[in-house]
Amino acid sequence: MSYLTDAPIDSATLMRSVLRLSDGAAIVFDGVVRNHHDGKQVESIFYDAYRPMAEKEIEKVVRAVEREFPVVAIAVLHRLGELRVGDVSISIACTSPHRAEAYEASRAVIDRIKKTVPIWKKERGPNGEEWVGWQT
Amino acid sequence: MSYLTDAPIDSATLMRSVLRLSDGAAIVFDGVVRNHHDGKQVESIFYDAYRPMAEKEIEKVVRAVEREFPVVAIAVLHRLGELRVGDVSISIACTSPHRAEAYEASRAVIDRIKKTVPIWKKERGPNGEEWVGWQT
């Protein structure tokens, strides 16, 4: 299964894809395009990726967090391309018999994905566009 | 709006009901009927409530957590009646410009609802049925 998609994300379906009969808790984290960043207005975001490497790096994060929380099942889907305000850019579903581990795993997955996965975003707003994160 | 329902819960719709243009993170917690509890097999759960008081107590939890995390918007829906394994019993959506507060608020809401809201569950399994939590 791919962790990347060019289509809108259906978080509920993602969650159901990992939910087991023994799970009592499901945490879904959705990253959403918001209308502001660093004080600037945002209208849309273009997500670019080094796709095969991004797939591998997300897989590494998922496997590592699953090893740390063996009772948790994890699904991740990151959308690429042009997204508008309100669109879901990433969805992370963590299911578990009890909720504590699902919350912990969910935060670990998003924190690590943001650090290591080769995905970039260009923000577009009324005053132009800019790739986020690399400053001149 | 009511916090209680007798119908299946649509978590995605609940999340969208509170998502604002300024929100970059949405955490949805779904409580799900699982097939075991305290070592016993579970086939279904019947949820009963003191409805008007449960509405008020959920409202108190939501308002208190919103006061503690003013940037977070919160929606809660608890299902009552007969639920089967895999059915969502409660959905809690927390949206926020950034994710940290949404995670914190989400955990606070479910932790407190489980302590104070007058809702009860009767578990049904192959060996009979039992109201959970009050021991003889």
Add this chain to the structure above:
Amino acid sequence: MKVRLLLFAVLRDITGKSEAELSLADGTRAADVWQLMLRDYPRLAGYSQPPLIAVNENYAAPDTLLREGDELAFIPPVAGG
């Protein structure tokens, strides 16, 4: 005075009722009604702790004085979520 008693979950199963109208002496406190319940339904004595009490849809102390028209409910340990 008349007080309306609501019964939920295990209490409804044990009493076979979802509500009852009680005629009580003035000065009756909420916890006194639980004593009446224990007298009428001895099975309830087997539970490890008395239930919490709600008067008019709010949690209330056991020594709350009841008044005409109050709605009283016993709240066994909750299990929502």
Add this chain to the structure above:
Amino acid sequence: MKVRLLLFAVLRDITGKSEAELSLADGTRAADVWQLMLRDYPRLAGYSQPPLIAVNENYAAPDTLLREGDELAFIPPVAGG
């Protein structure tokens, strides 16, 4: 030796290319290619830090020796999620 260079995001915008085939001397290390980039695209010198480096779809140290057929990519600070 030939090495395939992949360019993403801001690097693609600055160079106007999404990939390039490089002919490099044996013994060339990954970071040496970044020096070539700085020579060809002086704008890149304005960035506060050099990008990370990936060789064959894995993060690699700057002093990694390149080999015939390697796929090299520079990874500016990531911003997924």
